[in-house]
Amino acid sequence: MGDIVNSIVGVDGVILGTIVPFLFVLTVVVFVHEMGHYLVGRWCGIGVKAFSIGFGPELVGFNDRHGTRWKLSAIPLGGYVKFTGDMNATSTPDSAEIEALTEEERKVAFHTQPVWKRALTVFAGPLFNFLLTIAVFAVLFGTYGRPVIQPVVAEVVAGSAAEQGGFKPGDRFVSVDGNRVESFADVQRYVSARTDDELAFVMLRDGKEITLTATPRLTEQKDALGNTIKVGVIGVATNQEVGQGRVEHYGPLEAVGQAVLETGSIISRTGQFLKRFAFGREDKCQLGGPIKIAKMSGQAAQLGFLWLVNLVALLSVGIGFLNLLPIPPLDGGHLVFYGIEAITRRPVPERAMEAVYRIGLLAVLMFMAFVVWNDLFGC
Template sequence: MSVLTNIIAFIVALGLLVTVHEFGHFWVARRLGVKVLRFSVGFGRVIWRRQGADGTEYALSAIPLGGYVKMLDEREEDVPEHERHRAFNRKPLWVRNAILFAGPGFNFLFAVVAYWAMFVIGTTELKPVLGDIAPESAAAAAGLERGDRIRAVAGEPTATWDDVLMQLLSEGPGNRALALTVETPEGREQERFLDVASIGAFGEEPDVLGALGIRPWRPEVEPVIAELMPDGPAARAGLAAGDEIIAVDDQPVGQWRALVEYVRARPGEEVAFTVRRDGGERRLEAVLESVAGPDGPIGRLGVSPRFDRSALEGMQQTVQYGPLAAVAEATGATWEAGVVTLKMLVRMVTGEASVKNLSGPINIAQYAGQSAELGVVPFLRFLAIVSISLGILNLLPVPVLDGGHLLFNGIEWVRGRPLSEAAQVAGQQIGLLLLGLLMALAFYNDIARLIGPSG
C-alpha cells in the first residue's frame, strides 16, 4: 500500500465527511430563515465561486479538507437594519440549537446511508468461530476452545466477528465476568464467563481479541507458495511457486500462519528461508519490505499460500438485506457504533480505557487507504465509523465545537441572557487549548504506532 493511496483516501474521506457536516448547518439554517453568506467546500484561497440565490456565495477552496458555512451574524460584522431579522444571533434559542445540531446530525444520517448501502450491496464475513486459544490467557481461563462459535456476548446475538468486537468494546471494560454464549463443535450451547477487567485489552493492546487470547478461526494452511508478487522480495531472492518453506532463519515452520507472524515482525530485515524444491532443499536469503500496518511497520515477503478454499467457504456467510430491511439494520448499526464510541470516550476520561485508543490523522489515513484498497464495502464501513466519530466529537461540550456553542446556549437559557463577550472569548481560548492538547496526544499515538513497540 502506497503513502499516496493513504493520502488520497484520507482527503476524500475527510473532505466528504466534513462537507456533509457543514451542509447540515447550511441546509437547516436556510430553512429556518438565517441568511447564509458563503458555503465553501475546502479552506484557504478560493479557486472557484458562484453567486447563488439570496446572495449566497458557493465556493471551492484550495485546501480540500472539509469546508465551512458563514452566516449573517451581528457579532462578526455590521448588518443592515432590513436584514437583522435574518442574522443568526437574532434567532431564538431553539433555532440556533437546531442549526448547531444539524452538522453532527447530518454526520449520523450519512452513517446510516453508508451502512444501508453496505448492507444492500452485501458483504462476506467470517463466522465468529474460535481458532487457537493462547495458553494462560483470559480466554483459556474462561474455558473457550478451538472450534467454539460465539453466539452471543452479554446476551446480544453475534453473527459476525464485527458483532463480537462491538459487544466486547461496549460491555467489556470493568467487567470481570462477561457472559459469552458459545456453540461447541458438537452443536451444544454453553455459557462461558470471560474476565476482561484485569488486562490491557482496551487500549494498552490495540488487538482486543489477541489481548484476550482469542484468535479467529483460520484454515490450516501448509507453508507452500502458490503465487509471488512480481519483483517482490521473494521473487528477487529466487523463491518460486510450489516451494515449501520448511524453516526461517533455521527455525522450523509448520504452518503458513507461523511464517506470516515471523515475517511481519521483521520489516526491512534480511531473512534466510530453507525451502524444499524438487525433492531437495535450498537456502535463499531475502530482504523483507517494510510496509505500513495498522499499528506500525510490518514486514512483507510478497507471497501467497496454496490452500483448500472449500474449508474457508464453509466458514463464510453473506450479510445482505433488501432495501427496506437494510434501513432498520443501518439505523441499528449506527446507534450501536455511536454508543460504543461514546462509551470509549467516557472511559478514556475516567481512566477505564487507555488514551492510546485515540487516533490522529496519520493512523486514520492508514485505515482509509487499507479500507479503500479492500473495496467499496470496507470503505463504506470506514466512512460510517469516522462520520459517527466526527458527529460525536463535535457534540462534546468544548467551546469552538458545536457542543460548546450548545453549552453556551444552555447557559443563556438558564440565566435568561447570554454570557458576556469576554466570558465567551475566554471559553473559546480554553476550547482551542483543549483541542490542541487532544491533537498533540493523537499525533503522539500515531507516531508511537509508526515507530512500533521496539522504538
C-alpha cells in the same frame, strides 16, 4: 536519470495512492457535515454568508442568487458555514457586525434567531454525519449482504483469560455483560473495548445457560487494512464450520434498521473508548490525526472503492460524535450555551462566552497537537 524517474513515479504514487483518497474521504465527510448546517439553517430562515470546503485563502468560488459565497479554500482539513452576523467560522457572535447590520439582515442573522433554531442548525451538522453513515451501511447491507458467523466457540487458547474462566469448545455466547449476542462479531465488539474489565458471559452449554467471568487482555492484532492495533481479547476463536458462516441478506427496510443499529453501536463504542482514554485505560496509539487518516485512506483505496466508502462511513460517525462533545468551539459547546440560554431565558454573557471559547479552543488545539504528535513520533 533513473533516480529522477523513480522519484517522479514515487511522488505520483503518493499523490494518487494516498493524497487523492484522503482528500476524497475528508471532503465527503466535511461537505455532508457543513451541508447539514447549511440546509437546516436556510430552512430556519437564517442568512448564509459563506460555505467553504477547507480553510485559508480561497482557490475558487462563486456567489449564488441568495448571496452565499461557495468556495474551495487552500487548506483542505475541514470546512465551515459562516452565517450572517458571525465573527468567524465558529459562529461566534460579533456585536459590532450585528449592530452594523441592516434591518433586513438583522432578521436573518444567526444570533437574532430563537434559541431552538440556532440549536437545530448547530445539531444538524453531526446529525447529517450520522445519517451519512446510516445511508452507506444501508446501501452496503442491502446490496452485498452482511457476513454472519454464529457465536460458538471452536477453540480456547491455552493460558488465556477464557481458559482460566472455564470456557470450552462448543459453548455458545448468549450475552456479554448484559448485552445480547447474535453473532461472533458482537462478542468481539463487546470484548475488544473492555480491556482489564471483568465481564460476565452467559453461555449455552449442553442446553443449559451458565455464567462465566473473564477479563479481556490487551493484545496486538492486525485490522482489516493491515495495521497493528491493540484490542482486548479473552482468547476464544471460531471457524467457518463451527460458526456456520453465511451472508445475511436484507430487504431495504431491514438494511436501514441494521444500519441504524450498527451506527448506534459505533457511537456507543466511541463514547466508551473516550471515557476509558480519559482515565488512562486505553492505548494512546489508537488515536490518530490527518496523517493516520491519510494512510488508512490509501490502504482502503488499494483494497477497492467499497473499502474507501466504508472508511467514509466510519470517519463520518466519528466526526459527528466528536463535534457533539461539550467543548467550544465544537458544535456540542454551542449546544451547551443554547441549553443554558433556554433554561435561564437569557443569553450567556458575552464576556463569559469569550473566556470559555478561549479555553475550549486551547483544549481542541492541544488535542490536535497530541494526535499529530502520535502520527509523527508517538506510535
